[in-house]
Amino acid sequence: MALPFLRWIPRTGSLLLCLLFWQLAASHHWNLLLVTFSNVPTPLAVVQAAVGLVDSGKLGEHLSASLSRVFAGYVAALVIGVGLGVAIGRSKWAEDLLLPPLEVLRPIPAVAWIPLAILMFPSSELSMVFITFTGALFPILLNTIHGVEGVDPRLIASAKSLGAGRRAMLLEVILPGAAPSIITGLAIGMGTSWFCLVTSEMISGQFGIGYYTWESYTIQNYADIVVGMLLIGVLGMGSSLLIKRLGGLFTPWHRPKGKA
Amino acid sequence: MNAPQTPAGRIDIRDLSITLGEQKQAFEAVQALDCQIEPGEFVCILGPSGCGKSTLLGALAGHLQPRNGILQVDGQAVQGPSPQRGMVFQQHTLFPWRSVRDNVAFGLKMSGVGKAARRAAADEMLALVGLEGFADRWPNQLSGGMQQRVEIARVLINRPRLLLMDEPFGALDALTRLKMQELLLDIWTRIRTTVVFVTHDIDEALFLADRLLVMSPRPGRIIEDLRLDFPRPRLTELVTSPEFSRLKRHCLELLRHEEGRPLPRLSPLGLPIENNRPRFAL
Numbered sequence: 001m002a003l004p005f006l007r008w009i010p011r012t013g014s015l016l017l018c019l020l021f022w023q024l025a026a027s028h029h030w031n032l033l034l035v036t037f038s039n040v041p042t043p044l045a046v047v048q049a050a051v052g053l054v055d056s057g058k059l060g061e062h063l064s065a066s067l068s069r070v071f072a073g074y075v076a077a078l079v080i081g082v083g084l085g086v087a088i089g090r091s092k093w094a095e096d097l098l099l100p101p102l103e104v105l106r107p108i109p110a111v112a113w114i115p116l117a118i119l120m121f122p123s124s125e126l127s128m129v130f131i132t133f134t135g136a137l138f139p140i141l142l143n144t145i146h147g148v149e150g151v152d153p154r155l156i157a158s159a160k161s162l163g164a165g166r167r168a169m170l171l172e173v174i175l176p177g178a179a180p181s182i183i184t185g186l187a188i189g190m191g192t193s194w195f196c197l198v199t200s201e202m203i204s205g206q207f208g209i210g211y212y213t214w215e216s217y218t219i220q221n222y223a224d225i226v227v228g229m230l231l232i233g234v235l236g237m238g239s240s241l242l243i244k245r246l247g248g249l250f251t252p253w254h255r256p257k258g259k260a
Numbered sequence: 261m262n263a264p265q266t267p268a269g270r271i272d273i274r275d276l277s278i279t280l281g282e283q284k285q286a287f288e289a290v291q292a293l294d295c296q297i298e299p300g301e302f303v304c305i306l307g308p309s310g311c312g313k314s315t316l317l318g319a320l321a322g323h324l325q326p327r328n329g330i331l332q333v334d335g336q337a338v339q340g341p342s343p344q345r346g347m348v349f350q351q352h353t354l355f356p357w358r359s360v361r362d363n364v365a366f367g368l369k370m371s372g373v374g375k376a377a378r379r380a381a382a383d384e385m386l387a388l389v390g391l392e393g394f395a396d397r398w399p400n401q402l403s404g405g406m407q408q409r410v411e412i413a414r415v416l417i418n419r420p421r422l423l424l425m426d427e428p429f430g431a432l433d434a435l436t437r438l439k440m441q442e443l444l445l446d447i448w449t450r451i452r453t454t455v456v457f458v459t460h461d462i463d464e465a466l467f468l469a470d471r472l473l474v475m476s477p478r479p480g481r482i483i484e485d486l487r488l489d490f491p492r493p494r495l496t497e498l499v500t501s502p503e504f505s506r507l508k509r510h511c512l513e514l515l516r517h518e519e520g521r522p523l524p525r526l527s528p529l530g531l532p533i534e535n536n537r538p539r540f541a542l
Contacts, residue, residue, distance in 0.1 A: 152353070153529060154349055154351070154353045154529065155353050155355065157321075157323050157341065157347070157353070157528075157529055158347065158349070158353040159355075159366075160322075160323075160340070160341040161321060161322075161323075161341040161342070161343065161345065161346060161347045161415075162343055162346075162366050162367040162370055162414065162415075162418065163342070163343040163367055163370035163371055163418070164366075164370050165370070168370055172355070172366070173355065176355070176357040177357075179357070251357070253356050253357045253398045253400070254356075254357075
């Protein structure tokens, strides 16, 4: 999995180039007809805002609040998504019974869930966890179904011929066979879970990166908004990478085909 | 290697018909088949593509349900797959997520044998197929011939009454195939079991078998039942002997005589799986 050193150079360079473009566009108030950078805070202003956030001493609380919500929603989505996915992928009966309502719920955006989430759950904390859960559920569910349905029927037949019962079939054949696809779903789900964080923390009264971002918007503090956006981006990327690494450890036989 | 105490592996097939496909597309892959196979016999089934020989094998393995007739192994009707009836496919079906050793030990794990004992048995079995030193590899790190050896070892570790083989060497190159045929005969002398070996390669069938069944195109019926008593152990030189050539000519004529329109290949799991629906996960 370790990338050769040489490949880190273009990767870092690409990030630095984006930063440079941002600095130039914002400090010179570029107007590119469709988009204008005249009111966009410069990177320097954003760094100052970030320092201000650290100095305020609230960063830790924001981070821990958001991380625990994302984590709780994500774990729930993992358990339910993989569980339902295996059932739907294995049985026509479960597919006919479970998939239609799920397909109706799938296109509903997280923001539309807010009022019902507040009504349905006893605490705002649980409502927020529920919204991050809806974000992570569907990528995990659909990739699990895809993986389970994709297991080679000859492998299943062979396992039966070798004496595998239902339980062994699931643990020894179906789950490992679907694992690469499930891990892809888990990595995408991690991203979409962060994606829904701002939406979910609109309900929050005090803490959370999403709450911080949304509050900065309502008081028109643009540099702070960008700090919040970048924090979510970095945390989302980091946790997705973590999932992929963990996934790689769990599937040592699986090596994605190399690119030229 | 200890031989089984009781001779087992007798196959009784009476008036067997197998239907594949659903409703309108349904057709008889095997029709009114009668056949007895003795314990420990090495039987090759020869026939053109799509004649139902793999379908018959699938029914013996328990993956396909006969529509009509009797299908018994040692007096018991075949019901569903069982470790007693091991199956080797044309393309290996090793679990990519298990090491070679754990693949071979899988059957013993399913029957509840402890870890140390099943690993030792797997290593012994791997030595028998000439793969010492490859136990810790992943299956996709092996060549096609080696993968089939692992597959055979994985089936034989269960000491099955029947070893069912569906063109197991069909995807190998000619030289590897010859080696595998000799290896298979060598293993069979040590672990005696009834072998039903499906192929469309006349040379292969004549080289391996005690008995050769030739099947007609769909619906499959047996049109010839030949006893081959070339002395064993058989060596590759056999294929150039005059008697071998005579039998080969005989088989060629049988197959040519029965040639009809070409049919799609069937598999022991039934019809080929249609996979033309695009699959997306998002």
